[in-house]
Amino acid sequence: MTEETKEEVRVWCDGCYDMVHFGHANSLRQAKALGDYLVVGVHTDAEITKHKGPPVFTQEERYKMVRGIKWVDEVVEGAPYVTTLETLDKHGCAFCVHGDDITMTADGVDTYHLVKSCGRYKEVERTAGVSTTDLVGRMLLMTRQHFRQGDSEYSVDREPSKSMGQDRTARSPWTGCSQFLPTTQKIIQFSDGKVPQPGDKIVYVAGAFDLFHVGHLDFLKEAKKEGDYLIVGLHTDPAVNRYKGSNYPIMNLHERVLSVLACKYVNEVVIGAPYEVTKELMEHFNVSVVCHGQTPIMPCENGSDPYAEPKLQNKFKPLNSGSDMTTERIVERIILHRLEFEDRNLKKEKKELAAYEAFVKSKSENIEMAG
Numbered sequence: 001m002t003e004e005t006k007e008e009v010r011v012w013c014d015g016c017y018d019m020v021h022f023g024h025a026n027s028l029r030q031a032k033a034l035g036d037y038l039v040v041g042v043h044t045d046a047e048i049t050k051h052k053g054p055p056v057f058t059q060e061e062r063y064k065m066v067r068g069i070k071w072v073d074e075v076v077e078g079a080p081y082v083t084t085l086e087t088l089d090k091h092g093c094a095f096c097v098h099g100d101d102i103t104m105t106a107d108g109v110d111t112y113h114l115v116k117s118c119g120r121y122k123e124v125e126r127t128a129g130v131s132t133t134d135l136v137g138r139m140l141l142m143t144r145q146h147f148r149q150g151d152s153e154y155s156v157d158r159e160p161s162k163s164m165g166q167d168r169t170a171r172s173p174w175t176g177c178s179q180f181l182p183t184t185q186k187i188i189q190f191s192d193g194k195v196p197q198p199g200d201k202i203v204y205v206a207g208a209f210d211l212f213h214v215g216h217l218d219f220l221k222e223a224k225k226e227g228d229y230l231i232v233g234l235h236t237d238p239a240v241n242r243y244k245g246s247n248y249p250i251m252n253l254h255e256r257v258l259s260v261l262a263c264k265y266v267n268e269v270v271i272g273a274p275y276e277v278t279k280e281l282m283e284h285f286n287v288s289v290v291c292h293g294q295t296p297i298m299p300c301e302n303g304s305d306p307y308a309e310p311k312l313q314n315k316f317k318p319l320n321s322g323s324d325m326t327t328e329r330i331v332e333r334i335i336l337h338r339l340e341f342e343d344r345n346l347k348k349e350k351k352e353l354a355a356y357e358a359f360v361k362s363k364s365e366n367i368e369m370a371g
Helices: 022-033 045-051 059-067 085-090 113-117 132-143 184-190 214-224 237-244 253-261 279-284 308-312 327-336 338-370
Strands: 010-015 037-042 074-077 095-099 121-124 146-149 152-155 202-207 229-234 268-271 287-292 316-318
Touching (some): 202 214, 229 253, 253 268
Parallel strands (some): 037 074, 202 287, 287 316
């Protein structure tokens, strides 16, 4: 008697995936858990600009970033902004999954109204404390310009340490920045849980990996080719602040940990790794090769080379991933188009706030009618 083969459940997700962060990854992780095969549609630059405002990353960069997330099985380029039944059927997907925030077209129409009305829509919990709008807001605070706070103005110069990571102009219940609080459970959910096997060649890399981007992705892909098991050391916020400058990191250590763990090339993350790659660290993790990209290496606080030990052991290997993207370049993009992004953020928040107020009003009216 032959066993019945279980039919594969294909799940559809779509979005802009601009500045892919751990919030996007968490949504895709939850979506994948609802089925067997995850198809992700990514919108074009033209569609995003029309409905939302200019994206930070190009469509090619965004396609690549989504392909690099460990739960994604397939990427559909140029997916329509409004999700239709035809799209789901074309890609053999049983239903569509999205977070519990509202996404609308330029005309104020819910982009998921068609699949919702046919019962082919499922919702997952949005990750509190992070959004592309929030991250753009954090970078806008680095422009050293005046920003409006209610009816008054304040300057980033006045108290930069307090303003970083907190866009005080945010008013939307979905895009307003809140403090992200990590848990061991969340880290376990993001980790693949695999340990190195006997004989595995272990590769170690370390850095800030701030605003995880295509440059990081390309570098980690190359590093993974150097062995069987890739460990990424994430430097603490004070360490990054020392070698990157007063406005960095833009994302805190906990946020950076989840962003790196979501990458399909990464096996393990060392949270708060020491800046210097010591003999003890290499022995502890049984490291065979230590890699570093093309970015300059800042000396340790005592002036020594942080990679002196792996170089001494002939285990240091510089890599050229072919990408020239850096976190600083992303910030430059934001600052160059500061007014456009400020306008985008304010419009998005205003639209979402109006939709949220309408939702609350409708809910209270339904309760009254039921009563």
